[in-house]
Amino acid sequence: MRIAISTGGGDAPGLNAVIRAVVLSAVHRGWECIGIRRGFGGLLGEGELMPLGPNEVRGITHVGGTILGTSNRGNPLKWRVQRPDGSWEERDRTQELLDSFRANRLDALVAIGGDGTLSIAQHLWEKGLPVVGVPKTIDNDVGGTITTFGFDTAVSTATDAIDKLHSTAESHERVMVVEVMGRYAGFIALSSGIAGSADVILIPEIPFDIDKVCDKIRRREAEGRHFSMVVVAEGALPKGGTVSLIDPAHQRLGGIAEKVAHSIEQMTGKETRVLVLGHLQRGGGPTTFDRMLALRFGAAAVRLLAEGQFGMMVALQPPNIVAVPLAEALATPRRVRLDSDSVATARDLGISFGD
Numbered sequence: 001m002r003i004a005i006s007t008g009g010g011d012a013p014g015l016n017a018v019i020r021a022v023v024l025s026a027v028h029r030g031w032e033c034i035g036i037r038r039g040f041g042g043l044l045g046e047g048e049l050m051p052l053g054p055n056e057v058r059g060i061t062h063v064g065g066t067i068l069g070t071s072n073r074g075n076p077l078k079w080r081v082q083r084p085d086g087s088w089e090e091r092d093r094t095q096e097l098l099d100s101f102r103a104n105r106l107d108a109l110v111a112i113g114g115d116g117t118l119s120i121a122q123h124l125w126e127k128g129l130p131v132v133g134v135p136k137t138i139d140n141d142v143g144g145t146i147t148t149f150g151f152d153t154a155v156s157t158a159t160d161a162i163d164k165l166h167s168t169a170e171s172h173e174r175v176m177v178v179e180v181m182g183r184y185a186g187f188i189a190l191s192s193g194i195a196g197s198a199d200v201i202l203i204p205e206i207p208f209d210i211d212k213v214c215d216k217i218r219r220r221e222a223e224g225r226h227f228s229m230v231v232v233a234e235g236a237l238p239k240g241g242t243v244s245l246i247d248p249a250h251q252r253l254g255g256i257a258e259k260v261a262h263s264i265e266q267m268t269g270k271e272t273r274v275l276v277l278g279h280l281q282r283g284g285g286p287t288t289f290d291r292m293l294a295l296r297f298g299a300a301a302v303r304l305l306a307e308g309q310f311g312m313m314v315a316l317q318p319p320n321i322v323a324v325p326l327a328e329a330l331a332t333p334r335r336v337r338l339d340s341d342s343v344a345t346a347r348d349l350g351i352s353f354g355d
């Protein structure tokens with residue numbers, strides 16, 4: 001067996017741990033491993049192929065990012081090509097990719113990525129390429145698994161930031177509005193907000209009413225709590241409104257914290273500051289939980305390849321790592337359930353969702 005490994009989409013802490021587990025598990029079976037550089041680009045002339053053995057994956061379990069590089073712009077089904085007049089067109093380069101895969105004598109692919117990469121993997125599987133998926137994303141929005149690796153690290157970074165902001169918010173008697181990532185899911189905001197003792201958490205799953213947000217801040221003021229911490233998911237939206245986009249062409253979310261802060265300042269008269277945590281949440285080494293999950297996912301992916309279970313994704317369904325059909329995982333993206341224990345806990349603690 002000669003297997004390929006690719007990392008696609010936005011990076012997440014734990015990618016290198018998966019790569020290490022896949023390579024070592026494959027080498028122990030006497031297989032060869034090839035890393036595809038820059039997402040799928042390495043098979044389309046955008047990057048080289050990289051032989052991976054024990055030496056290449058030594059000492060990388062705790063290291064953030066991905067030694068293979070990644071891209072969230074290189075979808076082979078919708079490859080953007082610039083025309084001579086400067087405009088862009090999208091081309092389907094699937095066949096080219098399949099040809100390149102065969103020309104490089106690759107037998108199977110381990111595709112590590114979020115919903116975008118896993119959809120591409122599913123498409124390649126439908127075209128006959130033996131593939132196993134590994135779910136990655138700080139957003140935790142992939143179906144079929146109770147969590148993805150990268151999420152725990154991102155939450156821990158966000159919680160740390162909220163903890164630090166508390167002292168300055170209290171000293172200056174200000175409202176701090178912290179924007180966290182998560183795309184259309186509110187998991188990072190919910191977990192870091194609860195763990196970091198936020199007063200208000202705004203998530204995409206619960207459209208907010210700014211009056212209710214300000215009521216909470218005014219109530220605190222009346223109780224002698226002259227500062228407030230508001231955690232906003234980048235995909236949060238007001239009731240009857242739309243999400244805030246900074247790059248509509250690529251559906252890049254952002255800017256909601258600035259809008260919320262502006263309204264809070266106008267409506268309550270409280271001095272308000274904004275912090276957008278951004279890519280800090282994707283940086284750094286993985287937590288112990290994410291390392292373990294990533295290593296377990298990587299080893300399990302190789303076991304699936306050995307059993308010939310293609311078109312599947314490894315998933316955490318405690319206490320086990322199981323195989324879920326890629327199509328099934330992709331059919332239902334994960335979102336915060338309004339009847340979940342975490343939402344109930346936040347409400348019981350007096351945290352407002354602005355609803």
Ligand code: F6P
Pocket residue numbers: 010072114137138139181182183234253282
């Ligand atoms: O999916 C991971 C993620 O970090 C999202 O939370 C965020 O919306 C997006 O990627 C940011 O992407 P980019 O790296 O293109 O800014």
